Amino acid sequence: MDKSMENKFLREKIIYNKLKVGLDVYILPKPGYSRQFAIYATRYGSNDSQFVPLGKNEAITVPDGIAHFLEHKLFEEEEGNVFEEYARLGAQPNAFTNFNMTAYHFTSTGNFYECLDVLMGFVGRPYFTDENVEKEKGIIAQEIKMYEDNPYWRVYFNLLKGLYHEYPVRKDIAGTVESIYKINKEILYECYRTFYHPSNMVLFIAGDVDADRVIKQAEDLFARQPVEEAGGEIERIFPDEPKGVAQARIEEKLAVSRPMFALGFKDEDITGGGNRLLEKIIANEIILDMLVGPSSDIYNSLYEEGLIDSSFGTDYTGERNYGHAIMSGQSSDPEKVASILYDEIDKRKSQPWDQDYFLRIKKKKTGQYIRLFNSLESTSIQFVSMLFRDINLFDYYQTIESMTYDYIVKEFKQLYNRSNSCLSLVLPKA
Amino acid sequence: MSDIIIKELGKGINLHIIPDKKFKTVYISYCFHRDLDEDYTYNALIPAVLKRGCKGYEDQKKIGAFLEEQYGALFDVGVQKRGERQILRFTMDLVNEAYTAKDGLLAQSFYFLNRIINKPLLENSAFREDYVSQEKENLKNKIQALINDKIQYSIERCIQEMCKDEKYSRFVLGSVEDLESLDSERLYKVYQDMIVSSPLDIFVVGDVDVEKVSFLIKNSLDLDRAQTKVIPETIIKRVGVKQREVVESMDVAQAKLNIGFRTNTSVRENEYFPLVVYASILGGGPHSKLFINVRERSSLAYYAFARLEKYKGLMLIGSGIDQKHYQKALDIIMEQVKDMEKANISDQEFTAAINAITTSLKGAKDEPEQLVSYYLGNAVTGANFTLDDFIEKIQQVKLEDVVEVSKRVKVDTVYLLSPKEGNSLNG
Numbered sequence: 038m039d040k041s042m043e044n045k046f047l048r049e050k051i052i053y054n055k056l057k058v059g060l061d062v063y064i065l066p067k068p069g070y071s072r073q074f075a076i077y078a079t080r081y082g083s084n085d086s087q088f089v090p091l092g093k094n095e096a097i098t099v100p101d102g103i104a105h106f107l108e109h110k111l112f113e114e115e116e117g118n119v120f121e122e123y124a125r126l127g128a129q130p131n132a133f134t135n136f137n138m139t140a141y142h143f144t145s146t147g148n149f150y151e152c153l154d155v156l157m158g159f160v161g162r163p164y165f166t167d168e169n170v171e172k173e174k175g176i177i178a179q180e181i182k183m184y185e186d187n188p189y190w191r192v193y194f195n196l197l198k199g200l201y202h203e204y205p206v207r208k209d210i211a212g213t214v215e216s217i218y219k220i221n222k223e224i225l226y227e228c229y230r231t232f233y234h235p236s237n238m239v240l241f242i243a244g245d246v247d248a249d250r251v252i253k254q255a256e257d258l259f260a261r262q263p264v265e266e267a268g269g270e271i272e273r274i275f276p277d278e279p280k281g282v283a284q285a286r287i288e289e290k291l292a293v294s295r296p297m298f299a300l301g302f303k304d305e306d307i308t309g310g311g312n313r314l315l316e317k318i319i320a321n322e323i324i325l326d327m328l329v330g331p332s333s334d335i336y337n338s339l340y341e342e343g344l345i346d347s348s349f350g351t352d353y354t355g356e357r358n359y360g361h362a363i364m365s366g367q368s369s370d371p372e373k374v375a376s377i378l379y380d381e382i383d384k385r386k387s388q389p390w391d392q393d394y395f396l397r398i399k400k401k402k403t404g405q406y407i408r409l410f411n412s413l414e415s416t417s418i419q420f421v422s423m424l425f426r427d428i429n430l431f432d433y434y435q436t437i438e439s440m441t442y443d444y445i446v447k448e449f450k451q452l453y454n455r456s457n458s459c460l461s462l463v464l465p466k467a
Numbered sequence: 468m469s470d471i472i473i474k475e476l477g478k479g480i481n482l483h484i485i486p487d488k489k490f491k492t493v494y495i496s497y498c499f500h501r502d503l504d505e506d507y508t509y510n511a512l513i514p515a516v517l518k519r520g521c522k523g524y525e526d527q528k529k530i531g532a533f534l535e536e537q538y539g540a541l542f543d544v545g546v547q548k549r550g551e552r553q554i555l556r557f558t559m560d561l562v563n564e565a566y567t568a569k570d571g572l573l574a575q576s577f578y579f580l581n582r583i584i585n586k587p588l589l590e591n592s593a594f595r596e597d598y599v600s601q602e603k604e605n606l607k608n609k610i611q612a613l614i615n616d617k618i619q620y621s622i623e624r625c626i627q628e629m630c631k632d633e634k635y636s637r638f639v640l641g642s643v644e645d646l647e648s649l650d651s652e653r654l655y656k657v658y659q660d661m662i663v664s665s666p667l668d669i670f671v672v673g674d675v676d677v678e679k680v681s682f683l684i685k686n687s688l689d690l691d692r693a694q695t696k697v698i699p700e701t702i703i704k705r706v707g708v709k710q711r712e713v714v715e716s717m718d719v720a721q722a723k724l725n726i727g728f729r730t731n732t733s734v735r736e737n738e739y740f741p742l743v744v745y746a747s748i749l750g751g752g753p754h755s756k757l758f759i760n761v762r763e764r765s766s767l768a769y770y771a772f773a774r775l776e777k778y779k780g781l782m783l784i785g786s787g788i789d790q791k792h793y794q795k796a797l798d799i800i801m802e803q804v805k806d807m808e809k810a811n812i813s814d815q816e817f818t819a820a821i822n823a824i825t826t827s828l829k830g831a832k833d834e835p836e837q838l839v840s841y842y843l844g845n846a847v848t849g850a851n852f853t854l855d856d857f858i859e860k861i862q863q864v865k866l867e868d869v870v871e872v873s874k875r876v877k878v879d880t881v882y883l884l885s886p887k888e889g890n891s892l893n894g
Contacts, residue, residue: 047491047566070489071832121815121819123753124753124815124819125815125818126822127822128826129830144826144830145826146830175766175767176762176769178789179721179768182787183787185720186721187617188615189615291718292614294608295608331527331531331534331535334528336527337526340601341601346608367612400539402539404562404567412833
């Protein structure tokens with residue numbers, strides 16, 4: 038099943054192929070690039086803490102942080118570890134776990150096909166022992182403590198804790214020092230078998246590579262290293278999320294120079310994945326720019342009054358089951374910033390922005406989208422993360438183009454409500 | 468990618484063009500070189516004040532609207548430390564007009580940058596007072612915000628302690644004391660000095676025509692230049708040092724151990740190439756001794772690295788650990804350093820390092836910003852190695868050279884950022 042997608046506007050194409058085992062493979066040819074980048078990702082993140090394991094009937098709840106723990110442990114091999122293999126080939130390997138995905142990737146500038154075999158080989162070959170699982174706990178405990186000391190990280194995760202009552206996005210991805218000590222090799226294997234079937238995964242490659250060779254090599258690998266029959270749709274259990282926020286205000290004291298804040302708005306208009314979600318994401322990015330972007334009135338008056346500085350920024354997250362908008366930064370008086378932002382929101386609901394402004398921001402979004410395709414790494418990660426929401430990144434441009442002013446005004450009025458917001462603060466320890 | 472083309476545009480102004488069809492953007496950076504002298508706080512403040520507005524684009528709102536109109540061109544300024552000099556940078560990253568429905572994006576970017584740099588808003592022969600006072604406050608907050616990132620903070624503190632009596636101890640963003648007593652007239656004088664006499668390197672990376680770019684820059688840039696100042700060379704200590712220990716306590720969950728070394732090697736020496744390999748074997752990634760021994764074998768840390776401060780001839784080792792494992796971690800780290808000197812380096816370790824460095828250098832060709840960073844390094848040191856020349860030099864390094872250069876590397880300062888008593892969590 039061979040399929041190519043072309044995007045004339047970007048002058049890019051992507052070659053798609055579904056392997057016999059059910060793995061989706063995408064290749065973005067990038068002539069002229071020195072690097073090759075490959076990312077092998079599964080639809081499995083820290084949010085998947087309750088599910089029915091493959092071949093079982095009953096749902097289980099696993100310790101927090103297990104998806105991330107599993108990511109660390111997959112690098113372990115019966116003989117040596119994967120880092121040595123990559124080091125021999127000169128590639129730079131890495132991996133990450135977020136709320137909804139776990140991904141393994143490498144960057145190479147040679148030996149690409151061998152590196153690809155290493156990547157697909159080790160991800161398909163778990164090797165967990167009591168000893169190597171214990172060994173990892175010390176390392177991950179230090180990773181968790183590193184983040185405990187990171188106020189930029191804390192202000193964000195505390196905000197999610199404030200916005201959500203039940204949904205697992207309120208929990209730290211890596212879990213806690215206590216929760217990771219509950220992890221053992223049996224639960225790791227259970228999670229692995231459930232979530233690491235190739236039919237639940239995507240391989241995305243960007244670079245100056247031979248697509249036919251990649252496909253053939255991947256098919257050969259699964260012939261050598263066979264996988265179990267796919268178990269069909271994985272049953273994931275997510276708690277019902279009550280309306281409204283869990284806490285309107287949340288604060289923590291840390292060794293920081295001055296207060297940090299994150300003001301979040303919880304989106305209760307849940308769309309699931311696909312084009313409706315893509316429209317929502319783009320609309321909200323445009324809204325945040327119009328509301329508090331660098332050429333907005335409010336950004337400039339806050340800046341000139343010394344209430345915010347260039348650390349101020351915004352972000353919209355749109356997932357299948359949840360979404361939120363965030364405005365964050367550092368300020369000597371974050372409560373005042375929040376109150377001015379609330380007032381501005383109220384004002385804009387009755388007096389929205391100029392149409393011209395909207396068109397200008399659309400141009401900016403178009404430019405951002407074009408720029409993304411300069412970077413193999415960013416394009417690949419973005420493409421996969423969109424795929425996991427049933428969105429094709431190539432549809433982005435068309436969606437910006439057809440975005441209407443009425444839609445963004447409607448979306449703005451829907452999402453930005455004081456009752457759905459939380460102010461997270463990190464304050465200096467006295 | 469084509470090779471880099473370097474042209475002299477006038478007194479102390481060099482234009483570096485890297486034409487490359489694969490990029491969808493054009494990346495432009497104007498870099499002024501300043502000595503890291505007693506004016507270092509003034510140097511750091513200048514780009515921030517200039518960024519606020521100029522004739523034609525009087526405030527951030529106008530600048531913001533202009534950039535949005537240019538398909539979201541990214542404009543930024545900043546200051547970097549490269550050895551004992553500061554680089555004041557003015558950067559634009561814009562979508563190549565071939566992808567847009569609009570002509571003249573490139574020309575407008577050069578025009579805009581010239582105005583920002585060269586046509587500031589003045590009051591009584593100084594910068595607009597409100598912009599200066601606001602940016603003073605912002606810069607002060609930025610300097611103090613170093614403490615928010617404990618990894619960076621501990622590295623910076625280690626360097627400050629280590630280079631106490633050298634100008635390299637000056638923080639790249641300046642000092643709060645200087646800001647408090649800032650003299651606006653002097654600020655403007657330092658700026659004028661920059662315009663008139665600081666060496667200037669202009670970088671352009673993207674799918675551009677060399678002649679057109681040269682023409683557009685010449686046409687837009689109207690700096691009133693005099694004789695270019697020579698910036699003093701960075702001093703690299705070549706004397707034996709006595710090991711010092713510094714402990715600082717803070718309310719944190721994790722201890723940060725940083726060790727500063729003198730490599731006694733200048734970036735201009737041939738020994739610099741084996742030194743790069745040395746640092747990679749020791750702590751340059753998952754293939755390195757520190758990663759394998761501190762993290763994988765002893766489970767003491769999540770991160771453990773060694774990196775060079777190449778312009779100053781320093782090496783920094785850093786790791787985040789549990790306070791109670793301080794001595795153990797230090798012993799293991801120092802054992803790895805000794806192993807380097809004792810030539811306890813396997814062929815695999817050596818080859819892995821050469822390969823890792825090669826990959827990262829080749830990879831830099833895919834990132835406009837990394838290309839500029841590399842070639843700006845040449846402008847700082849006076850070297851003229853292309854990326855490919857550099858890769859070749861690295862590949863010629865032999866294991867014996869690495870062992871030889873390891874004898875130059877001397878420990879100077881052991882710095883520990885320690886959690887306050889009773890604050891240590893149990894892992």
